[in-house]
Amino acid sequence: MKIFVTPLKLLIPLLLLPLFSISHAAEAVPTTPISNKLTCHGKMLNPINDICWSCMFPIKIGGKVNLNMDNQEDNDSSPSNWFCSCTHPIRSGVTVSFWEPTHLVEVVRTPFCMVSLGGISLKNQKADKAETTGKADVSNKIQNLFGGSHKRGRNEQHDQHNAFYQVHWYKNPVVFWLEALLDNDCIEKGTLDIGWMTELDPTWKYPSLAVYQAPDSALFANVVAQAACAADCVKAATGFPFNKLYWCAGCHGSIYPLSGWMSGHFSEVQAAKLMVARIQTKMHRDLVAWRTSGKDALCGYKLNPVMDKQNYKMAMTYPVAARKFRGRCCEPIGRSTLVRDSGKAFPYKGNQFAFQLFRKRDCCGAYKFKTN
Template identity: 30%
Template sequence: MKRVLVAIVALALVYSNAAAGTLNPVTDVCWRCIFPITTGGVAWGNSGEPPAGNVTAPACACTGTSGVRIGVTTSFNEHAWLIESVKTPYYFPALNAELSNPDPGYKSGDSRGSSGDATRESFQHVHHYIFPAYSLVGLFTDMPCLERNAFDLGYMTEVDDMWSDDLLALLINPEALAFGNPVTQLSCIADSVAAAVGYPIDPLFWCLGSWGSSYPLTGTTATSDPTTAAAATASRLIFKLGREGALWDTGINECSDRGVLTPFMIKSNYKLQIARPVVGNQCIPIGRSGLIWGSGKNPVVGGAGKTDEFLWVVTRRRVCCVGYNVTQQ
């Protein structure tokens, strides 16, 4: 039933009046984030950060149903998804469209706690789109391992009860009980420092660097800063969909075009570029402090979208065996 609701919403958005303010794949996407690219063990177009991804050898030989593919190992950052983090249910910044909330006032994004509280909480809904950026602009059409699905709304948390209930979310992340304590959260300081200068520490899967904890896999975050909360909830959705088997990591095995199932997110294989309400010019590793990149990204007036309604262009690390297929006899 929930898949049917997502499909209905997607159709409604297609035919909604959302002309002005929609995402422009040419001007609103940071195309230099594809770098660095590694081909046959040689890196080029260095973006100032070391390449991520699991590239073990410059050459590759992959066996599949169509035969054996022999070639060179290639790795790059693929623009593959859009993720929205919104305080207004059923608002879609990518399309500049908003649908009526069937239950007004329910599951609305908010912040809780008085100004004197040491800890404040925020709640945001999140939407996931398939975004085949290179196909949309006609780039790398002969690359064998790019996203081939059409642009589509893939997931929305308004129809997912687990996203708004921390206790219910324990069904898919029971290990959160083991990591929700001050001792394990202190280790997130190291993750925050690592993300600030390069990439986050992947073994610390319970940390989102300076954005807080990976758990629970819900829209509730222990921060009142909407920009940081939006980045955290977008990252949690990647973690959540990977845990549910809906998203596969393409930065691990060059012989698997679909990717590898990862119940625990490999953080260094993903980056976020803010596109609404202000278009950013860099792709941020998960957990990098908003003090470095978040200034002016949520203006009270101006920008291309409404305040506290965020759109992220997500790059995922892609490793691929590019070469020729040798047909099996």
């Protein structure tokens, strides 16, 4: 049976669209699933072509030998001494510093869309069918409670653009699983593994719950604290951002609250990079991610509940793999997207994002003494 829709019926939704807007990012939560209108796209991560390997540089040995490529950026955490020793286990050697690719972060508009796994969706098919037919069932209600979906809106009164995103945090020790280095204590070991999905995290959907995880975020909900982020933006434009302004993500916006809602949504890439900073901050706050740089971290990881922003660089892997811009294809947290990321977000297959994180590693590259 064919269904005909009159032109008047087609115009009614268009006339009603301006009536539906999000008044404020911190107060709104997604209530109606719209993910069935958004398609999950992606491709399998190609570690050879999609990852910018020059981001591992500079590599410093003994604090003196500096191996660099295209003048890659570095922080000042590298120890200056040649030799080092550790006690657990007993070993001695030389200090080594480099940027290790350790984590992969996806920022998606469609819940449960795994961009780097070929664009597959982990969403329950029964819930998808319920959304399509309008027949909500138990699985659909659970999906709405914890899953959420992408929303964008505009506050006409204050001229603000708001948005909501989901994030997937992978463990991706690519140097190890490519078998470039195996028996070495200076690299992260493991395989590509899903470490966290915000669809299953109520605090990511509700900012009122996120405050309990980071109560200090209330200190930065004022004009003075947010104005200080302008200095962080300027600093990130030419180097690494200020660690003292830990609530700022440079030119991307405010790291707090640690939720998927954001105000000041000006571009898709800017929003995606802010979500990368937020999820990594959240992992540090949850004691899942640790600090790996500095003289005290030569022999092992250190607890770091307040993320060291200078400890990370990132490079896009999807939808457009990062290419060299002025000799570099990776950047620190907070650098402006105005020039280098132009054209990296586009309709259809260009509105889901993935980034490879590079973490600074200062290590004692040592020979292990056998005690038995």
